[in-house]
Amino acid sequence: MKEANRTIAEGRVWFQSAGKEAWMAKGANMAIRAVNLIGLLLLVLIFALPFAWMISTSLKTMPETMVFPPEWIPKNPVWQNFSEAWSSGPFLQYFVNSVVIAVCILALQMLTIIPAAYAFARYQFKGSGLLFGMVMITLMIPSQLIFLPVYLELSAWKLLNTHLGLILPFASSAFGIFLLRQAFKQVPEELIEAARLDNAKEWKVILNIMVPLVRPVLITFALFSFIAHWNDYFWPLVMTTDETARTLPLGIAKIREVEGVATWNILMAGNLILVLPILIVFFFAQRQIIRAFVYNGVK
Amino acid sequence: MTLWEKLRPYGMVAPAILVFSVFFIYPIFYMIYLSMFDWNFISPTKNFVGLQNFVDLFKDPDFMQVLKNSLVYMLLTVSLTIGISLLFAVWLNRTGVFYGFVQGAIFSPHIISLVSISLLWSWLMDPEYGLLNWAIGLFGFEKLPWLSHPSTSLISLVIVAVWKGIGFNTLVFIAGLQSIPKDIYEAANLDQSRPWKTFARLTFPMLSPTVFFLVIINMISSFQVFETIAIMTQGGPVNSTNTLVYYIYDYGFRFFKIGYASAAGVVLLVIVGLLTLLYFKLLSNRIHYR
Numbered sequence: 001m002k003e004a005n006r007t008i009a010e011g012r013v014w015f016q017s018a019g020k021e022a023w024m025a026k027g028a029n030m031a032i033r034a035v036n037l038i039g040l041l042l043l044v045l046i047f048a049l050p051f052a053w054m055i056s057t058s059l060k061t062m063p064e065t066m067v068f069p070p071e072w073i074p075k076n077p078v079w080q081n082f083s084e085a086w087s088s089g090p091f092l093q094y095f096v097n098s099v100v101i102a103v104c105i106l107a108l109q110m111l112t113i114i115p116a117a118y119a120f121a122r123y124q125f126k127g128s129g130l131l132f133g134m135v136m137i138t139l140m141i142p143s144q145l146i147f148l149p150v151y152l153e154l155s156a157w158k159l160l161n162t163h164l165g166l167i168l169p170f171a172s173s174a175f176g177i178f179l180l181r182q183a184f185k186q187v188p189e190e191l192i193e194a195a196r197l198d199n200a201k202e203w204k205v206i207l208n209i210m211v212p213l214v215r216p217v218l219i220t221f222a223l224f225s226f227i228a229h230w231n232d233y234f235w236p237l238v239m240t241t242d243e244t245a246r247t248l249p250l251g252i253a254k255i256r257e258v259e260g261v262a263t264w265n266i267l268m269a270g271n272l273i274l275v276l277p278i279l280i281v282f283f284f285a286q287r288q289i290i291r292a293f294v295y296n297g298v299k
Numbered sequence: 300m301t302l303w304e305k306l307r308p309y310g311m312v313a314p315a316i317l318v319f320s321v322f323f324i325y326p327i328f329y330m331i332y333l334s335m336f337d338w339n340f341i342s343p344t345k346n347f348v349g350l351q352n353f354v355d356l357f358k359d360p361d362f363m364q365v366l367k368n369s370l371v372y373m374l375l376t377v378s379l380t381i382g383i384s385l386l387f388a389v390w391l392n393r394t395g396v397f398y399g400f401v402q403g404a405i406f407s408p409h410i411i412s413l414v415s416i417s418l419l420w421s422w423l424m425d426p427e428y429g430l431l432n433w434a435i436g437l438f439g440f441e442k443l444p445w446l447s448h449p450s451t452s453l454i455s456l457v458i459v460a461v462w463k464g465i466g467f468n469t470l471v472f473i474a475g476l477q478s479i480p481k482d483i484y485e486a487a488n489l490d491q492s493r494p495w496k497t498f499a500r501l502t503f504p505m506l507s508p509t510v511f512f513l514v515i516i517n518m519i520s521s522f523q524v525f526e527t528i529a530i531m532t533q534g535g536p537v538n539s540t541n542t543l544v545y546y547i548y549d550y551g552f553r554f555f556k557i558g559y560a561s562a563a564g565v566v567l568l569v570i571v572g573l574l575t576l577l578y579f580k581l582l583s584n585r586i587h588y589r
Binding site for chain 1: 305308309310311314315316318319320321322323324325326327329330333340345346379387390397400402403404405406407408409410411412413414415417418419420422423425427428430433449462466467469471474519520524525526530544546549551552557560561564567568571575578579
């Protein structure tokens with residue numbers, strides 16, 4: 001009897017300690033998860049706070065921007081900051097220029113990259129290796145490298161301070177050709193053969209069969225191209241001096257000269273006008289945009 | 300094959316090739332040509348000076364400072380970006396809505412205009428009323444001059460570049476991690492490897508092509524830095540943040556020394572060209588490997 005009791009008692013102790021260990025393991029696990037979660041939140045804060053600060057500043061009066069500890073949500077949001085930023089320069093002109101230039105670049109790129117990518121993917125012709133090598137080299141040449149000679153070219157052709165001067169250098173895209181060529185290569189040969197048997201013209205095959213098949217890639221590229229040129233500051237800065245051809249990023253950067261150095265509320269309001277459209281597009285097409293940019297990096 | 304069918308591919312690539320030739324390939328040769336002349340853009344005659352521009356360039360202490368700045372900026376930006384991104388990639392390489400959200404958040408600066416980022420960080424780094432100085436004050440640190448002093452200006456620009464670049468690099472690393480076959484990990488688990496060992500012996504070697512690529516891409520883009528400098532520091536204070544592209548821009552458009560600026564452009568071309576060659580070499584190796 002005593003023996004049995006001892007065994008039961010021992011068993012109970014063993015059971016309790018085992019439970020304790022399991023509970024401790026569970027506790028440690030939960031601690032790790034909590035630390036992980038706090039880390040993730042901190043990470044989001046590092047990237048979200050600057051944007052939040054931009055929005056907050058854009059709704060303050062100038063004296064309020066200098067108050068610390070900061071008030072993140074201003075009591076009386078100053079919406080006039082936006083109209084003041086907008087009226088500090090010909091912003092309608094900037095906006096129209098930005099849209100016209102980004103849209104024209106995209107349209108021309110589509111016209112030039114689709115046939116070129118198709119030819120590189122589907123035809124065998126003499127010199128195709130050499131020509132594609134040229135595309136690859138262009139892919140690696142940054143516009144920061146060649147702006148001076150291109151400036152002289154555009155100047156000789158009287159294209160400085162014009163929309164054309166900002167559009168033509170980007171009328172095609174090496175990255176677009178590269179991306180689309182891969183996509184065209186993946187379309188099974190049988191699909192094209194079937195269409196050819198129906199005696200369809202080659203351009204009809206491209207337009208009615210190939211282009212719809214690679215539409216996701218085209219959308220990806222379109223997002224990439226539009227964002228890149230909407231954001232561009234360098235090229236319009238170098239190629240224009242006249243307000244009639246300048247774009248939104250230049251207008252925003254100029255607010256500081258017009259309004260004075262310390263008017264951060266007006267500057268951040270202007271900044272928000274530039275950023276908001278992109279952030280909204282990003283919100284709705286996050287996956288495609290990330291795919292486009294990441295693919296541009298990996299290639 | 301009819302003549303039309305023979306010519307068709309050339310016709311299809313012609314528009315794109317024309318654009319590349321006129322605006323990318325030809326300008327490179329034109330710039331090399333210009334680098335051997337003394338020309339102020341307005342004068343009708345160009346004086347041939349041979350390699351004198353290059354001699355002047357490397358005798359100019361300002362240009363040596365610019366080269367040094369570019370190099371320091373590149374080394375700091377690339378090492379910090381790659382190191383932090385690799386860490387983040389291993390951490391964030393998980394599926395689920397929340398991880399997707401975090402990935403999106405850290406990626407967001409990459410699609411924002413550099414103008415916005417430059418202005419925003421100028422404000423955050425304002426020595427008097429900037430949020431950053433207030434925040435470090437909370438921890439008992441003294442205010443930093445950030446962009447307004449030569450000792451901190453370049454590192455401030457590096458911080459902005461790293462903040463902007465981390466998300467993009469992290470996501471490229473995650474794409475690389477996901478392309479590593481899963482069965483290799485199952486084998487490693489059978490051997491009961493510790494996580495750190497698994498990373499050092501398995502993940503990192505498998506990821507090394509991606510690491511090389513990102514290092515080169517980041518090096519090339521670091522040497523092209525312009526926007527943040529033009530908006531945040533204009534190369535100052537006392538030349539501490541003047542880098543190659545800004546120097547070329549300055550000499551070309553402020554002093555109209557076209558030949559001299561072109562020579563500086565050729566120096567940048569050589570640097571980017573060498574990096575590009577390395578890139579293509581790795582690319583062909585990788586294709587061969589696959």
